Amino acid sequence: MPRAVSLHTSPPQSPCVGSEWTTSRNNHVARNASLYNKPFVEQFEETPLVVAVLTYMGYGILTIFGYLRDFLRDWGFEKCHVARERDAQKDFVPLYQDFENFYTRNLYMRIRDNWNRPICSVPGAKMDLVERVSKDYNWTFEHTGMVVREVINMGSYNYLGFAENTGSCAEAATASNSVYGVGVASTRYEMGNLDIHEEMEQLVARFLGVESAMAFGMGFATNSMNIPALAGKGCLILSDELNHASLVLGARLSGSTIRVFKHNNMVSLEKMLKDAIVHGQPRTHRPWKKILILVEGIYSMEGSIVRLPEVIALKKRYKAYLYLDEAHSIGALGPHGGGVVDYFGLDPKDVDIMMGTFTKSFGAAGGYIGGKRELIDYLRSHSHSAIYATSMSPPVAQQIITSMKIIMGEDGTTLGADRLRQLSENTTYFRRKLREMGFIIYGNNDSPVVPMMLYMPAKIGAFGREMLKRNIGTVVVGFPATPIIESRARFCVSAAHTRDMLDTVSYRSHKPS
């Protein structure tokens, strides 16, 4: 099925070898071209027909062999490594659903050595991996005792290169450890509100350009625990098709009605908004208490950037609220590192709830929510995460403070501006290089998340292993996270990568795929 490629102003910036441009369903090109001040080029090439057929055939063959192996395991010809009930319990109601784990048992296990690789150094531009071997085809692993050194790291979310154990960030974090220790031993609500937390929250609010902000210890928990506090029964949540699991979980926990619109498709969103306002709640036709639109800044599996100017125009027209999850885009997009809002040159006050995480660009852990003062004060007392979860560890908070000051340029050096510039140069260079080599790359030309399509199930395993042999660590993604025929390898470009490293990676990825 062709995905809409919309080309707002100028023609593509790089030659595409073997690509097909589908120009159907341009979403409001003429009307909304004035909302964008630079060309918005996103490409989602259609899967070539031959490749799709071969991928299905490959999965078919693996399914047949999966049935054969299950048969052998059931009848005892082969040792079974999967969890089973004891013989005495076989007549009870089954505890383990064997069929649902078919994919895990028969496909995932065979290529499992590409995931959960133990890292034994800081995950910067280069890292060290623990070498492991498996004698029984990935059911168990053993460590050989050797370490694979200096593996180029293309998988960590290290966009600005703050994952380092030297430098001013690490020194400041160590210093705060001497003052506060590591554990806080309480929740924010009770006795865990340190002055370092207050300082960090004020800094975050200043960085984003909002009135007030609040930080939490875990990014996933920020989404899943705060959306229930914001929406409830009688509210409508319009969420993008490809939203992250934390947003989906938070929406489901809230108890509101959830409607899903097609990925980044403003026609679909507008139609849903119109229907919601015209028809109201399903049976009673009363107006909805509030309408909340959930979108992300950069979608990490596709590498696409949200069409924020159009979403804000729609939100203002239909009087809905916008929840923007900038997990991957904060610090990575925009001339000052301010995320998608900065990238499009919009006013942060237009976004009602700005959420983000510190894991990706700041080298720390945790999440934040920013917005108006009344909203944040409400969340401080009504959010589950604030009341029950342990507060953020002081060295982590100090890392956030130091890295944010570097990005804003307040520490007196130009390190922040240098890194931002390096990241956008690396992104453009890497994407162009891979396109020229003929790979199918998804997503926006400015997004540092680069998904390279692999499609076939055997290529997932082969790509991961061959890249590791060539000393490059990549993340490959397969079925549950992506549609079944669209498996991919996901590269995360970082400001810490040098041009040589990117050249090496693109050159060496030619052979395995």
Add this chain to the structure above:
Amino acid sequence: MDFKNVKEYLGWLYYQYLLITSIYVLEPWEQSIFNSVLFSILAMVVYTSYMVVPVHVHLALEVFSGICGEQPESTMALMN
């Protein structure tokens, strides 16, 4: 990609075959089963075509030459 010799090229072709049919992820005995089944099916196809195709081609050529042979005669007959 430049190959030093034929052996390397054949090795690369075999690797591509393993990837495309997804047997790359299977254990060696499963690969042997699949290869032997595929090979026997291909052998049967080749054998059948060897037995059947020449006879059918010969018959088809006879039919077609019969039609083509008659045609000029009938049009000549019509003209005269």
